[in-house]
Amino acid sequence: MNTSDLKPWILGLTGGIGSGKSAAAQHFIDLGVHLVDADHAARWVVEPGRPALAKIAEHFGAGVLQADGQLDRAALRKLIFEVPEERRWLESLLHPLIGQEIASHLAKAQSPYAILVSPLLIESGQYAQTQRILVIDAPEQLQIERTLLRDQTSEQQVQAILKVQASREERLRHANDVLVNDRDLNWLHSEVERLHHFYLTLRGGQS
Incomplete structure (x- = not known):
């Protein structure tokens, strides 16, 4: 082999x-x-047009979006830093998606x-x-x-x-x-x- x-x-x-x-x-x-950065994967899954971002905006309100439709990380961080339940909600939404993203990028390794x-x-x-x-x-x-x-x-x-x-x-x-x-x-x-x-x-x- x-x-x-x-x-x-x-x-x-x-x-x-x-x-x-x-x-x-x-x-x-x-x-x-070949290296995959989980932080990058975490950013990719919340890009505009991807389902995670719509769910986040629906849950936290439009205040977590910037004028151009991108996620306002600072606003979101403030909300979840103060409320552990909200952080857990966000993690349970994002972790599986980030996991899939990571796996597909690792699979491209040469x-x-x-x-x-x-x-x-x-x-x-x-x-x-x-x-x-x-x-x-x-x-x-x-x-x-x-x-x-x-x-x-x-x-x-x-x-x-x-x-x-x-x-x-x-x-x-x-x-x-x-x-x-x-x-x-x-x-x-x-x-x-x-x-x-x-x-x-x-x-x-x-x-």
Whole structure:
């Protein structure tokens, strides 16, 4: 059986806010790995003209739409951040749709393995679509510093996001591989390359 018949196995890539998950993901892409970003999939499913957006507007009212018919994310975020039931309603609508979107994009992979990158890989259950999990980890203080630098947001907001995301323990418990990203970008790149070469030797994500 030649190797092109083997379906690519799926690596789940996750990490808390400010962990360097996006930088790691980008380097995997530069190495030729097919990568699907769950955040992008989450945006695609609520594009105008798709059924999810109509349901959201019907449920929350026209206030969650911008003048051009796009979803007003900030308005929606405010509504669901304050009311857990509303967040759950939205998640039960979107999670299955996002799952389908992700699966169809992963199916297009031509590389020996493909990556699903998602900040909520564990919480959303998306990890069920993966054969192996890589967690990009960083000390919490460093996560906060990086996020403040990047997003011009308040420390309070970063703390709130950290609370919603799976605890570090929960993420690490699911991890097959952990990359502690507490140095510079060159080091991160060399670690990603090391993992990439290791992943190329794996069949189905296992040794």
